[in-house]
Amino acid sequence: MKSFLGRYEGAIYALFRIVMAFLYWSHGPAWLFGAFVGRDPVPLTTKFGVAGTIEIVCGTLIAIGLFTSWAAFIASGEMAVAYFIAHVPRGSWMPIVNMGEITVALCFAFLYIAARGAGPFSIDALRGKGK
Numbered sequence: 001m002k003s004f005l006g007r008y009e010g011a012i013y014a015l016f017r018i019v020m021a022f023l024y025w026s027h028g029p030a031w032l033f034g035a036f037v038g039r040d041p042v043p044l045t046t047k048f049g050v051a052g053t054i055e056i057v058c059g060t061l062i063a064i065g066l067f068t069s070w071a072a073f074i075a076s077g078e079m080a081v082a083y084f085i086a087h088v089p090r091g092s093w094m095p096i097v098n099m100g101e102i103t104v105a106l107c108f109a110f111l112y113i114a115a116r117g118a119g120p121f122s123i124d125a126l127r128g129k130g131k
Helices: 002-025 027-033 047-064 068-090 101-116
Strands: none
Touching: 002 027, 002 047, 002 068, 002 101, 027 047, 047 068, 068 101
């Protein structure tokens, strides 16, 4: 499999980075504007307003590959905090029980992206900062 897909590694990684960023980003407009989920927007000064702002900004930066490692590190940390603030209090530390699977998955996906960098298909690569 490596010999077949290995030649597409850069493009596959870019797709992974963009899809993870989109999943993360989509929570921001949901918090700030009620988009996609039909709920009332939250004030910017609440913890959910701050989370939504971080999700929009970092999600966009990760998707386009600009300041990727920093944005992904911040996003990973935000997801770790979100897990312990929003999911663990639901009665279990187990993600399948407290509905925190996407939070944990995004946390570790962004930790990987922070360590690996933006990759070849990114603005960081154009700036000479991508790996």
